[in-house]
Amino acid sequence: MNIFKFQNDEDFVQTGANLVASLLQSNPKAVLGLATGSSPIGVYERLVKMYRKGLVSFAKASSYNLDEYVGLPVDHPESYRSFMNKHLFDHVDIDLSRTHVPDGNAGNLADECLTYDKMLEKEGPADLQILGIGSNGHIGFNEPDASLSSGTHVVDLLPETREANARFFPSLADVPRQAITMGVGSILKARQIVLLVRGAEKAEAIRNAVKGPITTQCPASLLQSHPNVVVLLDEGAGQWL
Numbered sequence: 001m002n003i004f005k006f007q008n009d010e011d012f013v014q015t016g017a018n019l020v021a022s023l024l025q026s027n028p029k030a031v032l033g034l035a036t037g038s039s040p041i042g043v044y045e046r047l048v049k050m051y052r053k054g055l056v057s058f059a060k061a062s063s064y065n066l067d068e069y070v071g072l073p074v075d076h077p078e079s080y081r082s083f084m085n086k087h088l089f090d091h092v093d094i095d096l097s098r099t100h101v102p103d104g105n106a107g108n109l110a111d112e113c114l115t116y117d118k119m120l121e122k123e124g125p126a127d128l129q130i131l132g133i134g135s136n137g138h139i140g141f142n143e144p145d146a147s148l149s150s151g152t153h154v155v156d157l158l159p160e161t162r163e164a165n166a167r168f169f170p171s172l173a174d175v176p177r178q179a180i181t182m183g184v185g186s187i188l189k190a191r192q193i194v195l196l197v198r199g200a201e202k203a204e205a206i207r208n209a210v211k212g213p214i215t216t217q218c219p220a221s222l223l224q225s226h227p228n229v230v231v232l233l234d235e236g237a238g239q240w241l
């Protein structure tokens with residue numbers, strides 16, 4: 001793992017954006033694995049700026065998002081499809097038909113998971129997977145457990161995850177109880193993984209992920225087994241590393 005700690009936000013977002021932009025410059029048809037959450041927002045905003053300056057194009061790229069809430073209308077402001085539109089897709093030249101976010105409103109969620117995996121298998125693996133980490137060590141919505149699923153699946157969100165995400169909803173009761181997430185196996189297939197982590201509340205999770213034992217109780221620790229992981233941390237997140 002290559003771990004970088006940044007004292008200022010400018011360097012954090014520029015480094016993350018440069019990793020994506022240089023991939024797209026060398027491989028315009030790259031498959032991007034994308035993540036939501038507050039940590040990648042600055043990187044997406046910087047990519048939009050770089051696109052407006054003609055420094056990067058998404059015209060031939062395709063994308064696969066990690067996860068989506070179950071049962072949230074797709075146009076709900078907190079759906080991950082809305083998040084991606086708002087922070088990236090609406091502002092760059094990506095072909096929306098080549099952007100993929102699991103459908104959390106599919107009539108048959110098991111079929112939706114299989115379809116998502118089939119598309120990923122056909123087009124993937126991702127050339128670059130952007131990731132965040134939950135304060136309990138989750139990646140995507142792969143929650144700590146005695147065992148982890150490899151492929152895309154439906155998960156019951158843990159109380160701590162719903163509480164952490166309640167800040168985006170009117171109340172805790174409004175936070176969905178389930179999500180669809182790519183599995184850890186799919187995530188680990190990406191050629192390169194860029195883990196973006198901000199905030200002191202993530203310090204323990206990221207220390208466990210990079211320095212702790214590899215365990216399904218900290219899903220992000222499985223990243224230690226991947227040969228090409230770049231970890232970008234702000235000062236708060238990196239304080240114990």
Ligand code: GLP
Nearest residue numbers: 037038039040132133134140141
């Ligand atoms: C949500 C997402 C995760 C993301 C996490 C971290 O739980 N499902 O994929 O990694 O948030 O969020 P943040 O970047 O806000 O710390």
